[in-house]
Amino acid sequence: MAATHTAIAPLMTAEELFQLPDDDYKSELVEGELIRMPPTGAEHGDTAMNAGFLLKGYVKTHDLGVVSAAETGFILKRNPDTVRAPDAAFIAKSRIPAEGIPRTYWPFAPDLAVEVVSPNDRFDEVQDKVAEYFTSGTRLVWVVLPKTRTVLVYRSFHEVRSLGASDELNGEDVIPGFTCRVAELFA
Numbered sequence: 320m321a322a323t324h325t326a327i328a329p330l331m332t333a334e335e336l337f338q339l340p341d342d343d344y345k346s347e348l349v350e351g352e353l354i355r356m357p358p359t360g361a362e363h364g365d366t367a368m369n370a371g372f373l374l375k376g377y378v379k380t381h382d383l384g385v386v387s388a389a390e391t392g393f394i395l396k397r398n399p400d401t402v403r404a405p406d407a408a409f410i411a412k413s414r415i416p417a418e419g420i421p422r423t424y425w426p427f428a429p430d431l432a433v434e435v436v437s438p439n440d441r442f443d444e445v446q447d448k449v450a451e452y453f454t455s456g457t458r459l460v461w462v463v464l465p466k467t468r469t470v471l472v473y474r475s476f477h478e479v480r481s482l483g484a485s486d487e488l489n490g491e492d493v494i495p496g497f498t499c500r501v502a503e504l505f506a
Contacts, residue, residue, distance in 0.1 A: 333400040351399030367406035367435045384412040392424035395455035407433035428455035435463045459493040
């Protein structure tokens with residue numbers, strides 16, 4: 320019997336991912352494998368923008384660092400490379416390289432990662448992202464659930480609390496002094 324050979328796609332690097340042409344897909348890299356996602360829905364986009372807007376205003380006013388919008392890549396792992404793009408993210412001022420904000424991907428995990436769950440997201444995949452963030456050095460993750468108007472606040476992969484629309488979301492020691500009502504993410 321003849322042996323069959325299956326072609327295996329070569330692993331991609333973060334640098335190769337960055338050079339891909341814009342094709343209207345959000346792309347991430349997971350252990351060197353390209354993951355392509357179609358554009359998100361309107362509810363997802365509005366919620367992600369609200370989170371970024373609220374964070375950006377506070378962080379800029381208090382000169383605490385940088386808030387990145389969706390599609391901004393963070394290299395979480397090398398060899399093989401993992402590049403994730405949270406829906407919003409915060410990088411503390413003390414971690415910004417001396418030469419400034421990189422033109423390519425951030426070379427490390429964000430201090431805060433915000434993931435807005437879309438109707439087509441599988442929760443186990445979202446959990447995988449949360450685990451990757453913490454393994455890579457992220458200190459706080461907010462998983463925003465528009466369907467239930469709740470936020471899961473992770474201090475570690477195993478330390479999580481659920482906040483409802485009337486609860487207060489805060490930046491804890493990652494973004495000191497930042498607060499907003501969860502409902503503001505869905506306004």
